[in-house]
Amino acid sequence: MKLALSILFLLFAHTVSARVKLPSVIGNNMVLQQQSQAKLWGWAKGNAQVGITTSWNNKEYKVRADAAGNWMVKLVTPVAGGPYQIAFNDGDLVTINNVLIGEVWVCSGQSNMEMPLRGNSSPILNANDIIVNADNPQLRLFTVGRAATLSPQTDCKGQWNESTSETARDFSALAFQFGEMLQKKLRVPVGLIVSSVGGTMIESWMGKSSLDGFPEVKVPVSIDTVKQPYKLPTTLFNGMIAPLLNFDIKGFIWYQGESNRHEPQLYGKLFPVMVADWRRQWQQGELPFYFVQIAPYGSADKSRSGPLLREAQLKAMSIIPNCGMASTMDVGMEKNIHYMNKTIPAHRLGYWALGKTYGIKGIGYNAPLYKSITIDGNKATLSFYFANYLTSFEKPLTLFEIAGKDKIFYPAKAVLKGGQVIVESGQVKVPVAVRYAFKEFVVAELYNNDGLPASSFRTDNWDDIR
Structure with missing residues (x-):
């Protein structure tokens, strides 16, 4: 027996x-x-x-x-x-x-990507209406379970779900609205894979080999006694990105940077390396990579870490091939880093995908981008790419500052003229530099006719930020 x-x-x-x-x-x-x-x-x-x-x-x-x-x-x-x-x-x-069979996008980053439609400590604007209308068998949702490890994993936790009111409620509000826009416009199935963890630095999302050129970034040898291992370099790449590398996709959307705001120069170097490494490991060429610029937030920090991080992200557009940035200069909240309106950044990412990746004519996706400065007497004239016309939607322009060779910036009068801004101040007789919205918290004033806000920017490269 x-x-x-x-x-x-x-x-x-x-x-x-x-x-x-x-x-x-x-x-x-x-x-x-x-x-x-x-x-x-x-x-x-x-x-x-x-x-x-x-x-x-x-x-x-x-x-x-x-x-x-x-x-x-x-x-x-x-x-x-x-x-x-x-x-x-x-x-x-x-x-x-x-x-x-359809279009697949990986959606990654920290809390503003992770934040579900049901909200958390902050609500999502219009969430219940979005949830009510979420039933769509052509939209499929996959959330990667949180996992932090020191060795690349071959599998992760998660499952694919059809989009319904129930499944959408717990899904990334930003990713959902991005995918919903794509599905309705393209009229094909869309699959979204969200891999995100709040409060994380970019180093957590980078593979070990990609950090070899950064001796200041210390990769741990053990995380056995660490309470928050997901905050350490390489751990989220290993646990939440590596399991996806074999899965063919169309592109990426990314929203991260708040946790790196106090190291903007380092971030400006790490970000392009991370994108290049992800593309290399996916082995699908230069996959589209669209990202959200961090939103204005807070006013107590006098180091200008916020605008400097935004500047690093803005510069990344000229470094990273086949990428695009969605500005959120008009949706941030002064006292809450988890702003409520996730529809606007989701749709701006959608404009990039639909207009640039899918080649749909008529969709504007480029925000005004500072091009050059011309000095004439006490006036500085700024020119821009992607703006035949600039607008403030009939509101006054209050966020421009101007400085002479003493590097002291004064509030400036700014006037729009077609696709240019003419800036002056009675306190600056010979202008040298101009800045726009170069503060922690502001609300955008400068747009093109597509309704896309210009990023904060400066014409100088002075290290002494005042």
Whole structure:
């Protein structure tokens, strides 16, 4: 009897171990990137042959697992559509259902990306109306479970869900509204993968090798006794980005920087390196990377750390290929870093994706960008890219400052003339430099006719910020 039970147990164990195991990002309700060489991968018994059959073409792909049971296959996805099934068979059949083919975006960063539609200590503007109208079987949502490790992981916690009022409520408010805009405009399935943790610095989201050139960033050798390991370099890349690297996507949206505001110069160096490393590890070329500039916040900090971090992000646009920045100069809150209006930055990211990545004509996505300064007597004339006309929407311009060679800035009178701003002050006879909105908290005044606000900027590069 004992022998029979032992044989039965071994047979059962063999059956379980032989069954194909898939990473959480490959499962029911997922979206695969359309018209791509999409990768599917997982684990099986060592050296087992795995057959994968896709219902959109009824084609079977065969792959043999290595000795450790790892396997991967590339398959060609069709144009957007579905729902489909994908069957995996190594002797035991595993089938995933309700699979769509469409557009997939990874959405990452810290708390203003993580903040769900239900809100937290702060509410989300118009959340209940957004939640009520969230039912959309063509929009799929995946949130990566929080995980901080010192070694790159091959899997993460999470599951794909159809967008409903229930599932959208706990999903990133910003990412949801970005994806909703894309889905409605493109009329194809959209999949959103959110990987975000509040209160984190960019170093947490960077792989170890990408930090080799930064000796000032110390990668820990152990996190066993650390209470908040997700705040340490490399830990979130390893736990929450590495498991996604094989999943083909269309692009990234990113909202992070508040936790790096007191090291703007270092951030300006780290950010392009992180983007380049993510692209290298995804192995899909220069994937679109659209990011939100941190919003104005607070007024007690006299070091100008906020505008300096915004400046570092603004400069990144000229360093990082195929990127774009959404300005939030008009939605920040002086006393709350988690501002309520996530619709505006979500839509501005959507403008970048729709206009630049998908090539839809007529959509403005570039905000006014400072181009040059010309001095004539006591007046400074500023010119801009992406602004044939500038506007303040009939409100006075109060955020310009002007300085002479003494580097002392005075409030300036500013007048719009087409796509230029003419700035002067009776206290500055020979202007040398102009700044706009270069403070911790401001509310935007300068826009182009697409309603996009100019970033804070300065024409000088003086280290002595006053």
